[in-house]
Amino acid sequence: MIRFAGASLLLGACCVAFFELAFLRLGDSLSYERVISLQRSQGLLYAQGFFNARNEYKILGAKAAKAEVLALGSSRVMQLRQEDIPRRRFYNAANSASMLGEVDGMAAILKSVVEDAVPRTVLLELDPWLFNPNYPSNQKKAGGRGRLKRLLYENRVSRALLDGYWSLVWRLESYEALIRCGRPWLRELAVPSGPGIGLDARLLRTGFASDGSFVYPREYLERKEPELSAEEWERAFQGRNVWYPETDRLDASALAGLERLMDLARERRIRVVGVLPPFRPDLYAVLERRAFFRSFRTTVCETLRRRGGECFDFSSPASLGLSAADFYDEKHMNQRAWRQIVARLGRALEPKTD
Amino acid sequence: MSFYSLKFLAFLSVALAAYWFAPARRRPALLLAFSYGFCLLVGGARAVQTLFAVGLLSYSFARAIDASSGRTRSAALFLGTLVLIVILGCFKYGGAFRGWLLPLGLSYYVFAALSYLIDVYLEKRPFEKDLPALLLHLAFFPKLIQGPIERAGDLLPQLKAENRFDSARAAEGGRLILAGLFKKFVIADRLSLLVAAVFDHVADHRGLVLLIAVYAFTWQIYCDFAGYTDIARGVAKLFGIELRPNFDRPFSSTSIQEFWRRWHISFSSWLRDYLFMPLIAALRDYGTAGIVAASMTTFAIAGVWHGLSWGFLVFGLLHGVYMAGSVLTLKARDRFLRRRGWDGAALQWTRRLITFHMVAVSFAVFRCRSLSDALYLFTHLGGGAVQSAFGDVLSPIELAGLAAILLAGLYRMPFESFRRRNPALVDAALVNAVIFLGVKSDAPFIYFKF
Numbered sequence: 001m002i003r004f005a006g007a008s009l010l011l012g013a014c015c016v017a018f019f020e021l022a023f024l025r026l027g028d029s030l031s032y033e034r035v036i037s038l039q040r041s042q043g044l045l046y047a048q049g050f051f052n053a054r055n056e057y058k059i060l061g062a063k064a065a066k067a068e069v070l071a072l073g074s075s076r077v078m079q080l081r082q083e084d085i086p087r088r089r090f091y092n093a094a095n096s097a098s099m100l101g102e103v104d105g106m107a108a109i110l111k112s113v114v115e116d117a118v119p120r121t122v123l124l125e126l127d128p129w130l131f132n133p134n135y136p137s138n139q140k141k142a143g144g145r146g147r148l149k150r151l152l153y154e155n156r157v158s159r160a161l162l163d164g165y166w167s168l169v170w171r172l173e174s175y176e177a178l179i180r181c182g183r184p185w186l187r188e189l190a191v192p193s194g195p196g197i198g199l200d201a202r203l204l205r206t207g208f209a210s211d212g213s214f215v216y217p218r219e220y221l222e223r224k225e226p227e228l229s230a231e232e233w234e235r236a237f238q239g240r241n242v243w244y245p246e247t248d249r250l251d252a253s254a255l256a257g258l259e260r261l262m263d264l265a266r267e268r269r270i271r272v273v274g275v276l277p278p279f280r281p282d283l284y285a286v287l288e289r290r291a292f293f294r295s296f297r298t299t300v301c302e303t304l305r306r307r308g309g310e311c312f313d314f315s316s317p318a319s320l321g322l323s324a325a326d327f328y329d330e331k332h333m334n335q336r337a338w339r340q341i342v343a344r345l346g347r348a349l350e351p352k353t354d
Numbered sequence: 355m356s357f358y359s360l361k362f363l364a365f366l367s368v369a370l371a372a373y374w375f376a377p378a379r380r381r382p383a384l385l386l387a388f389s390y391g392f393c394l395l396v397g398g399a400r401a402v403q404t405l406f407a408v409g410l411l412s413y414s415f416a417r418a419i420d421a422s423s424g425r426t427r428s429a430a431l432f433l434g435t436l437v438l439i440v441i442l443g444c445f446k447y448g449g450a451f452r453g454w455l456l457p458l459g460l461s462y463y464v465f466a467a468l469s470y471l472i473d474v475y476l477e478k479r480p481f482e483k484d485l486p487a488l489l490l491h492l493a494f495f496p497k498l499i500q501g502p503i504e505r506a507g508d509l510l511p512q513l514k515a516e517n518r519f520d521s522a523r524a525a526e527g528g529r530l531i532l533a534g535l536f537k538k539f540v541i542a543d544r545l546s547l548l549v550a551a552v553f554d555h556v557a558d559h560r561g562l563v564l565l566i567a568v569y570a571f572t573w574q575i576y577c578d579f580a581g582y583t584d585i586a587r588g589v590a591k592l593f594g595i596e597l598r599p600n601f602d603r604p605f606s607s608t609s610i611q612e613f614w615r616r617w618h619i620s621f622s623s624w625l626r627d628y629l630f631m632p633l634i635a636a637l638r639d640y641g642t643a644g645i646v647a648a649s650m651t652t653f654a655i656a657g658v659w660h661g662l663s664w665g666f667l668v669f670g671l672l673h674g675v676y677m678a679g680s681v682l683t684l685k686a687r688d689r690f691l692r693r694r695g696w697d698g699a700a701l702q703w704t705r706r707l708i709t710f711h712m713v714a715v716s717f718a719v720f721r722c723r724s725l726s727d728a729l730y731l732f733t734h735l736g737g738g739a740v741q742s743a744f745g746d747v748l749s750p751i752e753l754a755g756l757a758a759i760l761l762a763g764l765y766r767m768p769f770e771s772f773r774r775r776n777p778a779l780v781d782a783a784l785v786n787a788v789i790f791l792g793v794k795s796d797a798p799f800i801y802f803k804f
Contacts, residue, residue: 003779004781007778007779008782008786010782015786173794175790179749180752
């Protein structure tokens with residue numbers, strides 16, 4: 001038994017060492033502090049091949065940038081760059097929907113950032129699914145498991161145990177991703193094919209830039225997703241519909257989270273500019289007929305204004321004169337479209353004067 | 355709750371602790387409670403109701419058989435068999451028409467119940483007066499979902515015996531569980547990535563890719579099912595109970611008869627004892643035609659036991675043809691080989707290869723989503739080079755790993771002797787392979803749905 005335990009531990013340590021050394025050499029497991037420092041000094045892109053950047057990376061980046069204008073939101077705002085807001089120090093603290101943690105995640109980022117560097121203005125990009133009770137993350141939070149999870153996270157010991165467990169699970173999933181990876185990571189271990197931190201940054205020239213914005217790979221920018229007819233959209237909604245499930249109410253917990261975020265901003269005298277970005281014309285034509293989408297637009301804007309913020313509803317692409325050519329897919333706009341939004345926001349991005 | 359979930363680990367830990375800390379005479383009752391609890395957690399209330407109903411019916415009919423004689427005894431057996439088959443048929447095939455879900459493990463415990471009734475009728479074993487013991491025989495949770503299909507004569511005495519904890523047996527159980535997890539996660543689930551990519555879109559591929567997918571599925575289904583059986587047997591050993599092995603290196607078989615003695619042994623021996631042999635006896639006057647009819651009937655039933663689809667039926671019929679052909683040509687083949695003086699290892703390997711390919715063909719039909727897919731597959735096996743996205747499905751590391759396992763399988767003897775000399779090292783390697791190289795997904799066992 002002792003020999004078995006010893007051999008298991010030894011072999012396990014060898015396996016872990018192999019994976020961890022590979023991650024380190026590829027830049028995938030560099031500490032966020034080191035990544036931020038390298039990005040600020042050398043302007044490198046950061047995109048891991050086997051992990052997702054967590055909100056901590058964005059928090060550290062925002063603190064280091066001491067941004068005057070801070071963007072919060074999902075991947076839909078990640079194309080907004082410093083060059084689009086040239087007169088103010090800008091940092092894009094948006095993160096992908098899977099890592100962000102919805103409205104509560106945005107509030108948590110802001111709460112951490114203001115400990116060291118209070119931005120003057122927050123550009124708050126809001127998506128309809130964040131307020132949809134049928135969005136899987138909201139469903140999970142509302143279910144029994146979500147309640148149990150919240151309860152366990154209130155206790156320090158159980159929180160540490162849970163965090164440890166999930167870190168282990170995610171690490172093992174990353175090892176699995178390395179095993180399954182068909183890209184030439186073994187070659188990258190020996191000779192990096194280009195500048196960048198992390199496998200994807202090196203191989204695909206993609207990733208987060210030093211201002212927190214995201215540079216998409218060329219293949220993504222060049223692809224052209226076909227527009228769908230209303231019937232095709234309705235059929236798509238009948239299938240696995242994560243983003244646009246129909247419902248007659250907004251998620252109360254998400255709205256409460258938004259109110260908490262607004263309260264924090266008001267307390268720290270931060271100007272909040274809420275933005276509801278546009279959808280591609282074919283999708284918008286379908287969404288605008290749906291009750292939830294209409295309710296989302298009015299309720300969220302009312303909440304923002306009631307709590308001292310502003311709301312710019314650009315959901316309709318026509319309101320910005322955009323066409324399908326301004327979108328990479330049905331919900332992600334190109335940089336030109338974002339520049340138009342910034343132009344329309346105008347003085348709203350200036351700091352609060354009262 | 356599957357065998358490889360944390361929930362099952364928690365369930366098993368509680369069950370083991372309760373079982374071994376309880377007084378010996380209370381253990382069967384505890385095991386029965388845990389088995390029904392497992393059935394409830396995995397299959398829901400309806401699965402428990404069906405399991406209990408089958409147990410109660412088996413007890414009642416066995417009692418009627420035991421208490422009667424002559425034609426009444428035969429009538430009781432006939433009625434009992436009919437009722438159990440109707441229950442199985444309604445759920446198994448009614449699902450295709452009415453959308454009923456198959457209660458957990460029904461196909462397996464109904465077969466166990468049928469063999470019990472027939473054994474009582476034939477006086478191979480006495481009627482079991484202890485109802486909870488019979489219920490436990492059918493419901494014992496390690497074998498509930500996918501077998502092995504145990505005979506009452508083997509399992510019932512063990513369940514009723516006052517077991518004592520045996521650390522050597524428990525260690526053996528742990529090793530079996532480890533071997534099962536390795537087969538499932540490291541081999542079967544890894545192969546399933548390639549198999550699904552090809553078999554779910556057969557018409558997108560041709561040539562070597564199809565051929566490799568056929569081999570891959572043959573090994574996938576073996577490792578998946580044998581992996582499950584190892585885990586089931588390992589878990590049973592932790593309770594001090596021996597379940598029969600279901601596989602004995604089936605791909606080393608040199609004939610189809612031998613293959614069925616080594617593949618899904620509990621099911622194939624059930625078919626042999628309770629279907630094939632009675633059929634052969636009934637059709638003995640018809641000579642060769644009787645053998646062919648018995649083979650075809652037995653294997654057709656084996657095929658549709660998996661479900662109501664043409665693929666399963668053709669799988670069964672193919673094996674019926676193989677078996678009948680094998681039996682009928684045995685003497686002629688032996689004469690032919692003797693005349694040419696072919697013998698020895700080369701001949702054995704040739705026979706193994708031929709048998710393996712015959713089996714692989716049948717499993718390809720089994721896996722194809724339709725008969726037209728199967729037809730496409732067998733008409734596009736030629737064509738040479740790898741043309742489709744084979745390289746995109748499995749990474750170089752996965753391919754190298756599978757090749758290493760294949761080599762270890764081929765050079766089994768040196769590996770076995772190494773294992774005997776260094777058991778701790780091999781077990782440690784298996785643990786780490788499962789943790790680091792196992793596929794981390796929730797792929798169910800293939801035979802779960804049957």
